[in-house]
Amino acid sequence: MPAVSDCSNMLDSETKAVETPEDHAEELRLWLRLLTCTTLIEGEVRGRLRQRFDVTLPRFDLMAQLDKAPDGMTLSDVSKRMMVSNGNVTGLVERLVESGHLDRRTSETDRRVQVIRLTKLGRAEFRRMAAEHETWIADLFADLSPKDVRELMRLLAKTKASAQKSAARRRP
Amino acid sequence: MPAVSDCSNMLDSETKAVETPEDHAEELRLWLRLLTCTTLIEGEVRGRLRQRFDVTLPRFDLMAQLDKAPDGMTLSDVSKRMMVSNGNVTGLVERLVESGHLDRRTSETDRRVQVIRLTKLGRAEFRRMAAEHETWIADLFADLSPKDVRELMRLLAKTKASAQKSAARRRP
DNA sequence: GGAAAACATTTTAGGCTTAAAACAATTTCG
């Protein structure tokens, strides 16, 4: 059986798309594998954070963002960085303020804006968790050589750019 | 400044771990990039599924599992494949049975077990969505060459194996 | 056979997440 729809048959790209739906099984498998890896690692990290520090992953992630911003961030900034919805951040922050890990104040120059920061307690706890967290990640990726890591970084950068471009194509 | 903590200084591995905590910043960055890619693509797919078909991503994922199993699956199977908790599957299935996409029956040989299948409607709808879904994935990964795809597959397989090993080390 | 272990699922309690609508403050620009 001739492989009429494989990559070598790209002479008439005008009609081809209509007549022979392309095969994207490879990309699909890649996506599933990417998702599997992430889910696997995320679940492991989530479990360890809960067991070791009784903290949820979203809270840890939010604190990680704030740790990199000593002068604080607005809720919008956090929302964009974490790639989650605004409403999500509102609730997350509420609970972390309640538990004394975050400080929140209305900006003095723009009263729409809420600026949040880690409290002293929040920063101390985060640093303690982050140190251990880093060793977990190192262990989870332990079988990758430095070259593997570099190569993955490169290919994932390319993937990210490709996906962003695709997203922008749809939502211009 | 001499690089006292880099990889070349591994002569005294006994004391080193205590004196010079290793630097795992590269692995950490890799993990964040992996997470970013997945979140980006997942969000895009979620949005398109909702807009185009008014279906949620978890429902689509569950139907995808069942589409590959014409004879049905048990809830446990689904739970393991999707890497989500048992209780999660219970609720998801409940809603999909309610909407007529799934059929659920108690196994005749083991009354603990619930076997679920796609209904005719469920299968038809899934196939329709899956066809379009595949083109979205292809588009999201469009800038990767076939070689990139192969290489990513290889490296992610290695990553998955590494993470599974690490998880098993902790939970034997 | 029957107690104990293992298994499959559901329930519970709490938190996370989203999209969309509502609200509030600021900026744009006619």
Added chain:
DNA sequence: CGAAATTGTTTTAAGCCTAAAATGTTTTCC
């Protein structure tokens, strides 16, 4: 200036998700 658009946040409604405990069923093995 002042209406309209934009921006930042919160609220709402619904659904997703987890860990742990509870329930019912089957298997193991003495």
